[in-house]
Amino acid sequence: MNDSRLTLMMACVAGLTMTAQVHAYAPGNKVECIAPSTPGGGWDFTCRSVGEVLSDLDLVPRSVQTINMPGASGAVGFSHVLSKRQGDNSLLVATSTATASQLALGRYPGSEEDVTWIRALGSDYGVIAVSSDSEYDSLQQLMDAMVDNPKSVTFTGGSGVGGWDHLKVLLLAREAGVEPLNQITWLASTGGGSSITQIMGGHVVAYSGDLTEAAGFLESGDLKVLAVLAPERLEGEYADIPTASEQGYDVTGANWRGFYMPGDISDEARQYWIDAMDTLYVSEEWQQRMVDSGLMKFHLSGDEFTAFVSDQVRIMRELSAEIGLLEQ
Incomplete structure (x- = not known):
């Protein structure tokens, strides 16, 4: 290879590196979190508590602003994201298993594919219970x-x-x-x-x-x-x-809590927030918050979380059709 071609290749590599650095995402001073519920609910807790820990860990430059947007079991917030906030690299939205169930029933505009799934940060697990004097002693x-x-x-x-x-x-x-x-x-x-x-x-x-x-x-x-x-x-x-x-019943019922973001965000922003939430999840601060709030271990992020939500929506949709809530 002659010197001129080598010089050109090195210049191209340097240019690509500089471009990646220029376009690398870092959160700005205005990071928002939509809680599609009234203050005090589970989604509100998710936004506020995660926002505080993100700030404590210096993963955001300033405090995260929580925006309460209640209505139709999260549909109002979901619709707002789809119609007004697509591509917004600094918008987090609190989500949970309830989001998946509403998507399965077709009660949200659009589908789970229209947003970007980031991470689950803990769960409450389902139980089947009866009164203490019930005749039933086992599942x-x-x-x-x-x-x-x-x-x-x-x-x-x-x-x-x-x-x-x-x-x-x-x-x-x-x-x-x-x-x-x-x-x-x-x-x-x-x-x-x-x-x-x-x-x-x-x-x-x-x-x-x-x-x-x-x-x-x-x-x-x-x-x-x-x-x-x-x-x-x-x-x-x-x-x-x-x-x-x-x-003998292979069923898991996790009421998980986590975040999605608008669709069409940049790859750099998506990776930043996945990494940030991963860092938050293993921190002592978040682990203590989980203990204090009764959340239990549940950790899925990025592509794995996206596949999990998609599969959960599919299963819920099948069950809903089987009991007549949806057309087969």
């Missing part, structure tokens, strides 16, 4: 009763028909061979607490919700948790609760 007993007669066990939880609490029951029932799924009785309530009150009053047989909602009633002895829908037994005070998997 298998409960499922066997439903196999014999799908209408024999009435369930309740804080979501409506087709919501995540309901879908967790359907996932278990399908795994157990209950047919038809649309014969299972689901009575929605205004929240986890009121659902558990129905159980304690003997009006409903079983509860599907999250462990953090049930924890106080479990400690008081009012509830009996038949299974936690975690991939393996939890640590600490809940280590005695068997998983559904170890009882």
Whole structure:
């Protein structure tokens, strides 16, 4: 190779390096986080607590501004992102399993492919529980009763028909061979607490919700948790609760929390925020926040998280169609 060609190649490499440096993303002074809920809710907590830790770890130059945008179980916020904020490299949006369930039901404009999925930062795990004096002492007993007669066990939880609490029951029932799924009785309530009150009053047989909602009633002895829908037994005070998997039902029900960003953000921005959230997740500050808020370990990021959400939406859509909420 002659000197002139070598010089030209070196110049091109140097130019590409400088271009990459010029276009490398760094967050500006205005990083925003949309919480598609009112102040005090789970999405609001996600925005505010993560924003504080991002600032504490110097991963953003200034504090993250939380914007509450409630409406239609997150649809208002999702629509705003699609119509007004596409390509915004400095906009985070709090998300959770509820987002996936609403996407599956077609209640958001667009689809999960229209936004950029960044990371999950923890989870609350689902539980199936009954009153402490219930005749059912195991998940298998409960499922066997439903196999014999799908209408024999009435369930309740804080979501409506087709919501995540309901879908967790359907996932278990399908795994157990209950047919038809649309014969299972689901009575929605205004929240986890009121659902558990129905159980304690003997009006409903079983509860599907999250462990953090049930924890106080479990400690008081009012509830009996038949299974936690975690991939393996939890640590600490809940280590005695068997998983559904170890009882023969390969079902995981994580109410995860995380973030998506607008579609069409730059590759550099996407990678920056994935790396930033990865750094945040392993930090002592975030690990303590998880303990304080009752969140448990759940870590998926980047392409793995994107594939997980896509698969979850697909499964939820299939179940919703099977019980008649969507066309097959």
